[in-house]
Amino acid sequence: MSDAREQWSKALFNNVHFLAVAHALGTGPRETDARELQAALKLSQPAVHRVLVNLEAVALIERLAREGRTSPQRYRRVRHPFWKAAEALALSAANRSE
DSSP, rough: OOOOOHHHHHHHHTTTTHHHHHHHHHOOSSSEEHHHHHHTTTTTHHHHHHHHHHHHHTSSEEEEEOSSTSSOOOEEEEOOOOHHHHHHHHHHHHHOOO
């Protein structure tokens, strides 16, 4: 693994990208889609999608109605203390690697 955030993410969530995606969701716009996250984080579609599926399963994000059949699936962040915790974890990991 290349950095402390990936190490922490793997240890806490058993997924090296979970913390990066959660941090981006928690600190970014309230609504987003997988493509925007992929571009911002330079991650593959499957890596982002796995995290979105897990977050949706525990109701930390909600799937929005599509505008059309070809439009990307959008998600909305739900208010929850998890987002502050994800931000704190990501920042702590970043400080460790400096």
